[in-house]
Amino acid sequence: MYLELKDQNFEIVAAAQDTGGEAAAGKWYDAAKATYTTLVDVKHGVSTSYQFINVPMGIWVDERGRVVRPAEPAWTTNQTMKIGEKSIVTEGEAYVTGLRDWVRNGERSTYALSDEEFARRVQPRSAAEMEADASFKLAVWFHEKGDAALAGKYWRHAQELNPDDWNYHRQEWSFTPQEAGKKWREKFDRLEQPYYPKLEMKKP
Amino acid sequence: MSAAGAGLAYGAGPIPTTVLYGDQAVNLDKIRSDPKELWVRAGDLPRINQFEVKPQGACRADICIPLSKDLKSGEWFNLTGFARRVRQAYVSDSGVWSFGEIPAVRGVFYQSRMAPDFAVPDRKGRVVRLSDFRGKKVLVVTWASW
Numbered sequence: 001m002y003l004e005l006k007d008q009n010f011e012i013v014a015a016a017q018d019t020g021g022e023a024a025a026g027k028w029y030d031a032a033k034a035t036y037t038t039l040v041d042v043k044h045g046v047s048t049s050y051q052f053i054n055v056p057m058g059i060w061v062d063e064r065g066r067v068v069r070p071a072e073p074a075w076t077t078n079q080t081m082k083i084g085e086k087s088i089v090t091e092g093e094a095y096v097t098g099l100r101d102w103v104r105n106g107e108r109s110t111y112a113l114s115d116e117e118f119a120r121r122v123q124p125r126s127a128a129e130m131e132a133d134a135s136f137k138l139a140v141w142f143h144e145k146g147d148a149a150l151a152g153k154y155w156r157h158a159q160e161l162n163p164d165d166w167n168y169h170r171q172e173w174s175f176t177p178q179e180a181g182k183k184w185r186e187k188f189d190r191l192e193q194p195y196y197p198k199l200e201m202k203k204p
Numbered sequence: 205m206s207a208a209g210a211g212l213a214y215g216a217g218p219i220p221t222t223v224l225y226g227d228q229a230v231n232l233d234k235i236r237s238d239p240k241e242l243w244v245r246a247g248d249l250p251r252i253n254q255f256e257v258k259p260q261g262a263c264r265a266d267i268c269i270p271l272s273k274d275l276k277s278g279e280w281f282n283l284t285g286f287a288r289r290v291r292q293a294y295v296s297d298s299g300v301w302s303f304g305e306i307p308a309v310r311g312v313f314y315q316s317r318m319a320p321d322f323a324v325p326d327r328k329g330r331v332v333r334l335s336d337f338r339g340k341k342v343l344v345v346t347w348a349s350w
Contacts, residue, residue, distance in 0.1 A: 010341045013332070015324060017348040022327055024349040029327065039324045039332055045227050046346055048305075049320045058345035061319045065338055074345045103341055118317055124307065131293035134304035137224050138295050141302070150297055157295065167348075174350035 009063070010103045012036035015046040017055055019140050019171055043140050047167050048133055051125065054166040054196065060102060068102060068112050070122045073196040084189055091199040098201045110202055121200075132162035139172075148175075223283070224302040225253050227323040236280045242301055243280040253306070257281060267308050319344075 006012075014036055016025035022040050029038045039046070046052065050059050051071050058074030059067055075092035098111035106112070113121070125133070139154035155172040162168060169187065173180035188195065221232045221242070230252050236243035246257045255262040261270040262281075269290055275282045283301075287294050293304035313320050321335050334344065 008341075009339075010343075011337050013334070013337070013342055013344045015344065015346050017346050018350070020349065026327060028347075028349055037332060038327050040327055041324045041346070043227070045322045045324050046344060049322045050344065052346055055346045055348045058343055059319065061334065061337075061342040061344060063339050063341060065319055065335065066317045067313075067319045074343075099343060106341070115317070119314070122314060124310070124314060125305070127291065127293065130304040130307075131295060134224075134293045134302040135295045138297065138300060138302035141222070141224060141229070141300055142297075154295065154297070170348070170350050180350070 005100065005103050006036075008103050013039065015039040015041040017041055017044045017047055017052075017167055017171065019043070019143055020174065024174075042144070043137060044167055044171070048137075051122070052167065053164055054170075060099070062107065067118065068107075070113075070118060073199055075196075083185075086188070086191070086195075088195045090196065091201075094201045095199060128161045129165075132158040132165065132168065135161065136168050143175075220299050222300045223252050224300065228252075236277075241285060242283045242296070243277070244283050245279050246276070246281040247279070249281055249283075252283070253303070262286060264309065269308070
């Protein structure tokens with residue numbers, strides 16, 4: 001898809017939310033033979049900037065640096081994965097259809113959101129969410145210094161303050177891979193809302 | 205907000221202190237000893253959070269926050285007191301102070317729709333910013349190995 005669109009003054013910036021750095025993310029970029037811009041975002045700075053709470057999520061930014069669509073799941077295929085009593089649904093086809101339309105038509109695209117719709121979708125972070133983010137950054141700092149005890153303390157603090165943020169949980173769990181699946185499943189089974197927010201793409 | 209175990213020692217010479225804010229980690233070689241608050245040199249403020257102490261207050265771009273007397277003392281600036289004043293979260297441990305977003309700065313995004321910039325290294329360690337792509341349409345998309 002990128003090769004098809006890149007000549008239309010369009011860029012994909014992919015950011016691996018990986019505290020493990022290039023060692024964790026690099027082989028996946030290699031396998032994808034990525035030709036777009038490939039970032040290794042150890043501190044999850046992109047998720048912080050755009051209020052992403054899981055992966056993959058994306059935003060569209062126009063030529064002037066203005067947000068056309070704020071945070072939403074950014075899949076490229078439709079899948080339904082049944083897990084226990086629930087399912088994970090990805091809505092990639094509608095997302096890619098919308099993206100292509102916007103790259104071609106810009107602000108005239110029906111997928112470019114109005115100011116009212118932008119304001120409805122983007123809510124300022126709560127005090128707890130802001131503290132959770134500060135705590136996550138402190139955890140990353142201690143992790144990089146090799147202090148697992150302090151890193152763990154502040155990862156858990158971030159998770160408690162913002163339980164809806166899967167990045168805070170899944171990143172920490174990745175360091176104990178033998179338990180990660182079980183922890184993910186326990187949290188998933190308790191979920192009352194969909195694992196990924198419903199994609200609200202307006203159809204032409 | 206919590207500031208447990210701030211790790212400040214009295215009379216122990218230079219105290220290693222690191223402030224995390226945004227994409228940056230700033231090391232401070234001189235802070236004022238205080239069991240609860242983080243006092244930094246006012247001159248260090250711009251490299252910490254891009255604010256600057258001026259007669260009308262602490263200012264950054266077109267934002268100015270008036271400073272009450274308890275936030276300034278000679279060359280010292282009370283960074284944690286300032287954070288509470290502007291409703292900025294912080295968490296600290298062992299001489300590392302992590303500050304969250306400043307709502308007044310963040311508010312520009314909600315009002316203007318201008319995407320906040322980021323500064324994140326690529327695979328070779330070169331820092332890439334969203335603003336590098338001005339003039340193009342951009343999809344910024346995350347993923348993870350986990």
